[in-house]
Amino acid sequence: MSTTKTKWTVNLKVYRKKGQKAPYYDQFTMEVDPDEYVLDAIERIWAFHDRSLTFRHACHHSTCGACGMLVNGVEKLTCITYIRDVVEDGGTIVIDPLRNFPIISDLVVDMSLFFDRMEMVGQRQVIPIAEEIVGSSQKAQSAGNGKEYLRLSDCIECGMCISACPIAATNPDYLGPAVLAGAQQSGLDKKPELLQIVDQENGLWRCHSAYECTAVCPSNVDPAWRIMDLRRQVTSQRFKRLFR
Amino acid sequence: MSKPKVIIIGAGFTGVATAHDLALRGFDVTVVDRGPIANGTSGRTHGLLHSGGRYAVNDKESAIECIEENTIPGVIEPNGGLFVAINESDMAYGEDFIEGCEACHIPIEELKPQQALKLEPNLNPNVLVAFRVPDGTFDPLRLAMSFAATAKSNGAKFKLFTEVTGLILNGQGNVTGIKVWDRTNDERYELYGDVVVNATGAWVGEITAMAGVDVPIRPTPGVMVAFDQRLTNHAINRLNKPGDGDIVLPQRQMVVVGTTSFEVQDLDYVPVIEDHVKLMLERGAELLPTIRNTNMRGAYMATRPLLGSGGSGRSISRTFKCFDHKETHGIDGLVTITGGKATTLRAMAEKTADVVCEKLNISAACTTKEVPLISYREFYRLPNDD
Ligand SMILES: Cc1cc2nc3c(=O)[nH]c(=O)nc-3n(C[C@H](O)[C@H](O)[C@H](O)COP(=O)(O)OP(=O)(O)OC[C@H]3O[C@@H](n4cnc5c(N)ncnc54)[C@H](O)[C@@H]3O)c2cc1C
Ligand code: SF4
Numbered sequence A: 001m002s003t004t005k006t007k008w009t010v011n012l013k014v015y016r017k018k019g020q021k022a023p024y025y026d027q028f029t030m031e032v033d034p035d036e037y038v039l040d041a042i043e044r045i046w047a048f049h050d051r052s053l054t055f056r057h058a059c060h061h062s063t064c065g066a067c068g069m070l071v072n073g074v075e076k077l078t079c080i081t082y083i084r085d086v087v088e089d090g091g092t093i094v095i096d097p098l099r100n101f102p103i104i105s106d107l108v109v110d111m112s113l114f115f116d117r118m119e120m121v122g123q124r125q126v127i128p129i130a131e132e133i134v135g136s137s138q139k140a141q142s143a144g145n146g147k148e149y150l151r152l153s154d155c156i157e158c159g160m161c162i163s164a165c166p167i168a169a170t171n172p173d174y175l176g177p178a179v180l181a182g183a184q185q186s187g188l189d190k191k192p193e194l195l196q197i198v199d200q201e202n203g204l205w206r207c208h209s210a211y212e213c214t215a216v217c218p219s220n221v222d223p224a225w226r227i228m229d230l231r232r233q234v235t236s237q238r239f240k241r242l243f244r
Numbered sequence B: 001m002s003k004p005k006v007i008i009i010g011a012g013f014t015g016v017a018t019a020h021d022l023a024l025r026g027f028d029v030t031v032v033d034r035g036p037i038a039n040g041t042s043g044r045t046h047g048l049l050h051s052g053g054r055y056a057v058n059d060k061e062s063a064i065e066c067i068e069e070n071t072i073p074g075v076i077e078p079n080g081g082l083f084v085a086i087n088e089s090d091m092a093y094g095e096d097f098i099e100g101c102e103a104c105h106i107p108i109e110e111l112k113p114q115q116a117l118k119l120e121p122n123l124n125p126n127v128l129v130a131f132r133v134p135d136g137t138f139d140p141l142r143l144a145m146s147f148a149a150t151a152k153s154n155g156a157k158f159k160l161f162t163e164v165t166g167l168i169l170n171g172q173g174n175v176t177g178i179k180v181w182d183r184t185n186d187e188r189y190e191l192y193g194d195v196v197v198n199a200t201g202a203w204v205g206e207i208t209a210m211a212g213v214d215v216p217i218r219p220t221p222g223v224m225v226a227f228d229q230r231l232t233n234h235a236i237n238r239l240n241k242p243g244d245g246d247i248v249l250p251q252r253q254m255v256v257v258g259t260t261s262f263e264v265q266d267l268d269y270v271p272v273i274e275d276h277v278k279l280m281l282e283r284g285a286e287l288l289p290t291i292r293n294t295n296m297r298g299a300y301m302a303t304r305p306l307l308g309s310g311g312s313g314r315s316i317s318r319t320f321k322c323f324d325h326k327e328t329h330g331i332d333g334l335v336t337i338t339g340g341k342a343t344t345l346r347a348m349a350e351k352t353a354d355v356v357c358e359k360l361n362i363s364a365a366c367t368t369k370e371v372p373l374i375s376y377r378e379f380y381r382l383p384n385d386d
């Protein structure tokens, strides 16, 4: 945001990688408004300092999920992260690409396997409000008599939960929090074929309840709670099968 | 016989919709953008799938374009919109609004204050009258990606993070290709095509300047502010002439208030003006007073690619125009498409593809009205073959 308030001078230390060349960090010293977002500063690096910097972004208001990065080592949606919340005047902000995804260039990671898995579990992008399963930390979002309305679902597929997950870090085959949360929202009762996908070695029993996913999720999806709920769904299905 | 080659510059709504249309018509399509999909204006759009009601009084041509294109499927919250009167000036505009919507065939339903408040309890309790229209909200990135994915499934290639640095001109000054810089690996190369489509939105003038010509483009940014509660399911519009902060849209767990209208010199970085952010809260609260009790989630801006000169940004028509530079400037091989709205992306693409077909003497009908779009996630799943 542009204001008349005091400007700060901060250093942005940015991860760089091009093609097969070795990665390195570039430092940009910039005048910023503390009430700007981290993504604004990154976009200004591209606009005024270095046209070769690549990063993902689209909506600039937390609805598209493209701008997830590590800010000082923590997963942040950079379009809604205020500079004043991550640094002080004269300080340094370190920007890295998300973890646990292949790096394409600079801050851009390859999310194709993740999207593949989201498609596989049938994560819907538009959900009838009446069918929403509200997580433990969420309020029902229906304004008024919301029964017949549809809304875009909470998960913006930013991949930040995968980046923060200690299991995903050691095992790339682990489906990961958002994917399991997607399966929970699709519902085993509505999509029984999901059982095979989630009830397996790299599925929901891998989760060690680190709750890192829920901590970094910018959209209140609460994947950790959803994984636990999915376990309950699976156990109760097994139980039912036992007595059939 | 090999397929005719078209290069499209820009992977915003206009570029991806044009790629989808031309791929269906059998062209060999390559889309080039200097950033990721929808990094320009498109990704940062407010997100209103317009019924046309906003333009029904003063800009009927774009109102009709909107209502005719109001049915994009997919990543949409199709919950309708309300035009709401709060004061006498709004009521006076209501008369013109009814007439304008009738003339443009936009279906409206009049609601009494109690009915409107029952539908949307967070509305200003002083609402005098409301009209329900077929508005919706879309997810900008995913809407663009659905078109891009479908184009890709029909053979279109995408070269993202690849900036166009120049046009290749032949001996007659006609455009035969582009010079590009792949920013992911710092490589530079050339691409040749039978036609180059310039779909760079507010930036079209920078591309046409590479061929030494001008287009009448008036880049006009606007500010939007997202708040962290979903206070409405309908798109809420102020029943009055288009002005600042007079639309509040629901989106996921948010409402987004927009917009303003100003002019800038440098398009690559436009600051969000703090006074505009305050104004969005003030104006938004006139429609939904409880906005004051929510937290701001994000403030952002985007730049409209408006056509024409003269008049203020608000009074310029929202229609689109396709320039065949052979006709306008005697330069063959280059077509520019700009103006318009997200809502009219399919129609803009149809017009552009028609122009390309005509230039290359190819008869192929537009099928984008009938062909369904595939999931946006396919964009990542499909290989990018060369
Ligand atoms: C504030 C605001 C609110 C809006 N709200 C709505 C709304 O609610 N509903 C609606 O229907 N419409 C809305 N619009 C209009 C709509 O967003 C635009 O008409 C539309 O996004 C324009 O799309 P485009 O593809 O033409 O341009 P862009 O999306 O800007 O695409 C142009 C692309 O060209 C690329 N490019 C530029 N230069 C180069 C180069 N040298 N080499 C390679 N690539 C290049 C850019 O990276 C960019 O991706 C709004 C516009 C604004 C500004
Ligand atoms: S669950 Fe949350 S963190 Fe994970 S992808 Fe979805 S929105 Fe992002």
Ligand code: FES
Pocket: A056, A057, A058, A059, A060, A061, A062, A063, A064, A065, A066, A067, A068, A077, A078, A079, A080
């Ligand atoms: S840019 Fe869309 S979520 Fe940040």
